[in-house]
Amino acid sequence: MVSEGTVQKAMQIILFSGDARKNCMEALKAIEVSDFVLAKAKMQAANEQIVQAHRVQTDAISAETSGEAGEYSVLFAHAQDTLMTIYSEINIAKRMIQIFETYEERIQRLEKKMEGRENNE
Known part of the structure; x- marks a missing residue:
């Protein structure tokens, strides 16, 4: 039988990780609408x-x-797996923000350039 302490630690890891995933997913939704501040x-x-x-x-x-x-605990192993999976998702989402911000800046520069050409015609 797994100790109560191990179960509590595992659940803390899962809950903190789950909250992190929720915020990460909300960040990805914000990227979809180019809200990089959010x-x-x-x-x-x-x-x-x-x-x-x-x-x-x-x-x-x-x-x-x-x-x-x-002590070995399947629940604690699951918690660690969850932690590392979400940690990877966070790293990818951080990179996606950088990538899409760069694209947004490039698009804005191109739009300004195109506006300048239209005004000169």
């Missing part, structure tokens, strides 16, 4: 939440390496 704010929230999840994991691993009895 996207960055959502990513900041996602990052704060994933850091909290990572701290819980790190504390559990540190305790075990310091001599506390460790």
